[in-house]
Amino acid sequence: MSIERQERQQGAALVAPALLWTLAFFVVPFAAMVMMSLAHMEGRDIVQGHDLGNYLKIFTDPSLRRGIFVSLEITVVVTLISVLLAWPLAWIIATRVPPRWRRMALLLAVLPFWTSYVVRSYSWALVLGEKGVVMNALVGLGLLAEPVQIMATRAATVIGFVHFFVMLLTLTIYSNLIQLSPNYARAAEDLGASRWQVIRLVILPLTLPGVMTGAFLTFVLCIGDYITPQILGGNNELSLPQLIMLQLGRRGDFPMASALSVVLMVIVTLAYAACARWLKMERL
Amino acid sequence: MLIKLTCSALAVTAGLASAAQAEDLNALIWCDHADPELLQPFEEAHDVRVNVKEYEGTAAGLTLLEQSRPGDWDVMVIDAVDVGRAVERGLLAPLPTEDLATGSYFPEAVLADHTTIDGTTYAVTEKFGYNTIAYNKAAVDPADMESLDALWSGKYDGRIAIYDYYLPVLGLVGLEAGVATADLDAEALETLREPLMKLGAASKQVSDVVGSQTALATGEVDVLIGGGEWLTAVLNAENPDLDWTIPEEGGLLWAQSLAIVEGTEKPELALEFIKYVTSPEGQARLATSSCYWGMPANKAAGDVLSDEQKAILRWDDQADYLARAQLYPVPDAETDTAMQDLWTDMLQN
Numbered sequence: 001m002s003i004e005r006q007e008r009q010q011g012a013a014l015v016a017p018a019l020l021w022t023l024a025f026f027v028v029p030f031a032a033m034v035m036m037s038l039a040h041m042e043g044r045d046i047v048q049g050h051d052l053g054n055y056l057k058i059f060t061d062p063s064l065r066r067g068i069f070v071s072l073e074i075t076v077v078v079t080l081i082s083v084l085l086a087w088p089l090a091w092i093i094a095t096r097v098p099p100r101w102r103r104m105a106l107l108l109a110v111l112p113f114w115t116s117y118v119v120r121s122y123s124w125a126l127v128l129g130e131k132g133v134v135m136n137a138l139v140g141l142g143l144l145a146e147p148v149q150i151m152a153t154r155a156a157t158v159i160g161f162v163h164f165f166v167m168l169l170t171l172t173i174y175s176n177l178i179q180l181s182p183n184y185a186r187a188a189e190d191l192g193a194s195r196w197q198v199i200r201l202v203i204l205p206l207t208l209p210g211v212m213t214g215a216f217l218t219f220v221l222c223i224g225d226y227i228t229p230q231i232l233g234g235n236n237e238l239s240l241p242q243l244i245m246l247q248l249g250r251r252g253d254f255p256m257a258s259a260l261s262v263v264l265m266v267i268v269t270l271a272y273a274a275c276a277r278w279l280k281m282e283r284l
Numbered sequence: 285m286l287i288k289l290t291c292s293a294l295a296v297t298a299g300l301a302s303a304a305q306a307e308d309l310n311a312l313i314w315c316d317h318a319d320p321e322l323l324q325p326f327e328e329a330h331d332v333r334v335n336v337k338e339y340e341g342t343a344a345g346l347t348l349l350e351q352s353r354p355g356d357w358d359v360m361v362i363d364a365v366d367v368g369r370a371v372e373r374g375l376l377a378p379l380p381t382e383d384l385a386t387g388s389y390f391p392e393a394v395l396a397d398h399t400t401i402d403g404t405t406y407a408v409t410e411k412f413g414y415n416t417i418a419y420n421k422a423a424v425d426p427a428d429m430e431s432l433d434a435l436w437s438g439k440y441d442g443r444i445a446i447y448d449y450y451l452p453v454l455g456l457v458g459l460e461a462g463v464a465t466a467d468l469d470a471e472a473l474e475t476l477r478e479p480l481m482k483l484g485a486a487s488k489q490v491s492d493v494v495g496s497q498t499a500l501a502t503g504e505v506d507v508l509i510g511g512g513e514w515l516t517a518v519l520n521a522e523n524p525d526l527d528w529t530i531p532e533e534g535g536l537l538w539a540q541s542l543a544i545v546e547g548t549e550k551p552e553l554a555l556e557f558i559k560y561v562t563s564p565e566g567q568a569r570l571a572t573s574s575c576y577w578g579m580p581a582n583k584a585a586g587d588v589l590s591d592e593q594k595a596i597l598r599w600d601d602q603a604d605y606l607a608r609a610q611l612y613p614v615p616d617a618e619t620d621t622a623m624q625d626l627w628t629d630m631l632q633n
Binding site: 041230243250 | 340341343344346347369442448450488489490491492494495498502503504617618620621624625628629631632633
């Protein structure tokens with residue numbers, strides 16, 4: 001047996017467990033979900049079939065179609081706000097916080113990850129309520145004449161999401177920033193660039209891989225999240241995951257739930273395609 | 285084949301694996317049955333462990349059963365009005381009723397029309413209550429709450445929460461529109477669209493049990509349509525101002541029942557569990573479960589409950605309440621789909 005062939009076999013053997021894992025826990029379930037999405041309901045029974053009726057309904061039924069737009073709108077807003085907040089935070093930790101305090105700063109930054117997601121969402125419900133801390137403070141300081149409604153609105157959902165995803169983005173951007181050689185900034189300054197120009201023209205472009213990786217993770221996790229909009233949004237509009245849960249829990253309509261899930265996966269795949277050039281881990 | 289595969293995978297992720305242990309009693313339940321105060325006495329008396337899996341909504345419960353293997357589940361809590369749906373699918377076993385304490389039941393809570401199919405009893409009611417109006421009497425005029433009209437009057441706009449379950453709330457909207465729950469068919473449903481949308485516009489949120497309790501307890505809302513003693517009783521100690529009433533138009537009677545699942549390998553143990561839950565002691569514990577309170581179906585539980593507990597449950601008013609309450613709508617598949625479409629429209633618009 002040639003060495004080349006032996007190496008090929010060894011490589012295949014090493015990759016095989018991962019391939020089998022992916023096959024068993026992604027490819028097969030995904031195929032099953034696609035098959036299910038082509039079935040339909042007759043009364044309360046699932047009838048296997050091969051029609052696109054569920055997909056047609058998703059794009060013609062105003063309530064279902066709106067679910068897609070609600071999810072996209074929330075996700076895009078959350079991703080943008082999170083990036084805008086996380087980049088300066090990561091930059092401050094990487095460049096302005098003394099090295100011996102950086103570990104502590106990062107620890108503080110990821111503290112929200114330590115609590116249960118559900119508990120955190122209910123905590124935000126209490127904080128954002130009309131009689132919560134935020135409104136009491138704003139009214140007490142005379143900044144508002146009377147409380148305004150934040151809880152049970154889209155704003156509450158966005159705040160709950162941003163609180164979580166700023167931390168995630170801070171980590172990905174920080175890991176990118178910390179690897180940048182200070183010589184880039186020094187060279188730019190030697191060539192006459194102002195501090196703002198160094199950040200805008202040198203540092204920011206070099207951190208794009210970290211930003212885009214974090215933004216993509218934010219997009220994927222946010223668009224697929226059910227808990228935050230369910231608890232903080234007050235059910236005043238339904239996102240895609242909420243519609244999926246409605247099909248499963250209330251209607252027992254597995255075909256429609258599967259079709260909606262496939263649409264969700266297509267959206268995530270498109271987002272990946274849009275970010276693909278930056279999503280190479282070795283760049284981080 | 286793929287459909288079965290998918291559903292089996294879902295059932296496994298739902299915790300079926302832990303439910304399939306030997307010598308245990310596996311129960312598909314509502315959250316009030318998960319209270320250790322209720323389960324421990326039975327477990328100790330029979331030297332068994334009761335494994336519970338909570339579910340919400342009959343559709344979810346029936347799906348879980350259908351995707352399980354025979355013998356995976358032994359008993360099930362189910363809406364009394366939905367027993368027929370489960371029997372139709374062959375999911376429930378006949379229930380020997382000779383040893384059950386139904387003789388001392390509230391007659392209106394027996395609901396034999398729903399639990400007995402073609403002369404065979406498949407379930408026994410265990411707890412009941414009302415979907416009606418819950419409110420904070422420190423923040424609203426209790427006299428207003430005596431009529432459903434108040435919720436459409438504009439006076440409480442932005443201070444109302446809607447309980448997120450389409451059947452009781454559509455039933456209440458129907459009562460406001462003069463439609464009895466028994467007459468709620470696809471045609472009648474269209475007349476409810478406008479008042480439902482108005483109610484949705486007047487409300488601040490549509491929320492599940494925990495969300496509704498939180499909103500009432502924190503003063504986020506002052507009125508909850510669809511609420512009742514099951515929601516306010518557990519909060520009574522913290523805030524006695526949280527109250528409920530049945531308005532002049534009426535309220536909806538909910539009743540949960542307990543059944544033996546078809547295919548169980550422990551029918552005797554399952555029956556013992558049902559006998560325990562329907563006994564006066566079991567009934568008192570179930571009525572005051574930490575998840576939610578409700579009236580015990582067995583009147584004899586009154587001997588076990590304290591006067592304070594009975595006062596919170598409005599024990600002495602039950603005759604009047606039962607006379608004014610209507611049963612949940614029992615829609616056929618087509619009407620059920622139309623109801624859920626209408627509900628989704630309300631949520632999404």
